Amino acid sequence: MIKVAVNGYGTIGKRVADAVAAQPDMQIVGVSKTRPNADASIAMNRGFPLFIADPAKKGAFEKAGIAVAGTIEDMIKRADLIVDATPGDTGAKNRILYEKAGVKAIFQGGEEHEVAGFSFNSDCNFKDAIGRQFVRVVSCNTTGLCRIIKAMDREYGVVKVRAVMVRRGADPGEIKKGPIDAIVLNPVSIPSHHGPDVQTVLPNISIVTLAMIVPTTLMHMHAIQMDLVSAPARERVIEIIRKHPRMGLVPRTSGITSTAELKEFVMDLGRPRSDLWENGIFEDSVACDGNELYLFQAIHQEADVVVENVDAIRAMTGVEKDPDTSIRMTNQALHFQAI
Numbered sequence: 001m002i003k004v005a006v007n008g009y010g011t012i013g014k015r016v017a018d019a020v021a022a023q024p025d026m027q028i029v030g031v032s033k034t035r036p037n038a039d040a041s042i043a044m045n046r047g048f049p050l051f052i053a054d055p056a057k058k059g060a061f062e063k064a065g066i067a068v069a070g071t072i073e074d075m076i077k078r079a080d081l082i083v084d085a086t087p088g089d090t091g092a093k094n095r096i097l098y099e100k101a102g103v104k105a106i107f108q109g110g111e112e113h114e115v116a117g118f119s120f121n122s123d124c125n126f127k128d129a130i131g132r133q134f135v136r137v138v139s140c141n142t143t144g145l146c147r148i149i150k151a152m153d154r155e156y157g158v159v160k161v162r163a164v165m166v167r168r169g170a171d172p173g174e175i176k177k178g179p180i181d182a183i184v185l186n187p188v189s190i191p192s193h194h195g196p197d198v199q200t201v202l203p204n205i206s207i208v209t210l211a212m213i214v215p216t217t218l219m220h221m222h223a224i225q226m227d228l229v230s231a232p233a234r235e236r237v238i239e240i241i242r243k244h245p246r247m248g249l250v251p252r253t254s255g256i257t258s259t260a261e262l263k264e265f266v267m268d269l270g271r272p273r274s275d276l277w278e279n280g281i282f283e284d285s286v287a288c289d290g291n292e293l294y295l296f297q298a299i300h301q302e303a304d305v306v307v308e309n310v311d312a313i314r315a316m317t318g319v320e321k322d323p324d325t326s327i328r329m330t331n332q333a334l335h336f337q338a339i
């Protein structure tokens with residue numbers, strides 16, 4: 001059993017902890033919290049040993065009825081690997097702790113590529129992560145882009161990708177973030193950082209991205225256009241998406257034309273936290289014109305990177321060297337079902 005600790009039990013960390021706990025070859029040996037809030041009591045209910053960033057707050061946790069197992073340094077000693085899911089740029093500071101302890105660590109997309117020197121996507125570069133001490137799982141948008149770009153590159157060869165990202169303003173629980181009534185260019189200048197981020201995983205892909213933020217919390221939406229080396233056939237593109245373990249086809253027959261309906265559908269499927277781990281690609285949007293491909297995909301920002309973290313754990317610890325086997329194991333443990 002791989003002993004995994006999650007440093008930063010927030011939006012991503014709590015999902016990674018549940019996904020890890022569901023795997024047959026991994027166990028959670030600890031999660032960390034800074035405050036005794038609702039997430040802390042959920043961690044306790046799940047039976048995850050809880051460690052704290054600031055020992056001076058031990059009394060506050062205990063007063064709230066939450067048992068404290070020790071400090072983050074204590075947690076690190078118990079683990080084979082740390083998933084660092086602290087807010088952006090905090091991981092870079094925590095790296096010193098992991099280095100000192102000689103423990104493996106995964107960082108998230110809010111960190112720079114340089115924090116690990118290696119950026120990961122299960123379908124693109126699993127084998128290059130085998131045995132590494134530090135890996136960064138790229139952001140939700142980059143993960144979604146890498147999946148579809150790699151799949152099309154494998155089949156047709158990619159000449160150029162152009163993508164517009166309509167980004168959610170905040171996660172549902174983030175009551176202090178916006179915008180409330182604006183479309184915010186993010187940034188005004190072109191390209192956005194997403195294209196270069198894709199190139200940290202797929203360095204040979206030519207890509208330009210534009211991004212804006214809108215007042216919604218549920219998901220991002222990508223409008224993607226690719227120039228391909230050979231002409232794509234629409235039915236074949238749809239077949240590739242349907243068979244891909246991390247892409248889901250939103251069928252024409254579902255009548256779903258929005259992130260809200262898609263989220264409702266995933267909720268009705270009974271997925272934990274109504275999480276959509278796959279790219280939600282709208283069947284009706286898939287269009288081919290000569291060597292050009294067009295499509296819309298919805299990306300559930302809180303969910304798609306979670307399964308990538310699980311695969312990265314297998315690659316880094318070397319317990320599984322085949323990406324397809326790891327992806328299958330991860331999906332099976334979470335009971336993926338077709339959307």
Ligand code: NAD
Pocket residue numbers: 007008009010011012013032033034035053085086087088089090108109110111138139140171301302305
């Ligand atoms: P979050 O704010 O929801 O959770 C972070 C957690 O870390 C909180 O519980 C916070 O209390 C805790 N924390 C803060 N400082 C800490 C410290 N020094 N030590 C231990 N714990 C600490 O953040 P999030 O949205 O889960 O983001 C985490 C990372 O994942 C970031 O790099 C982010 O960019 C990336 N990411 C986020 C999303 C998303 O949509 N939320 C998607 C993909 C990737």
